[in-house]
Amino acid sequence: MAERVRVASLAEIPPGSRKLVELAYDTVAIFNVGGALYCIVDVCTHDGGPVAEGELEGCEITCPRHGARFDLRSGAALSMPATEPVPTFPVFVDGDDIFLELEEDDW
16 A cells, blocks of 8 residues: 655755655655656666766756656656656655655555
8 A cells, every 4th residue: 555755855855956765675866847846766767777867857857878868757768778667656745745655665
């Protein structure tokens, strides 16, 4: 059963920034794009390397290793060499707190 887990405060991720968060089996990146929050697993599905430190343009992140692009909103792979989406997690805000919706095994 999914549960909401607090991972940060809004002050920690102002617009235009990102934060990496360690979960049980994955590192995820939470992005604040103009006040909208998105969360992806920090892995390029092309080669398994980290993607979150790549260049962010709007809701698209570009893998710093080989240039694959992903949509933060859906995780969709937008360009080669990636063909598979990157996993995403639902993000919720309650007051000043940011929560991810996670399965018990995730955290």
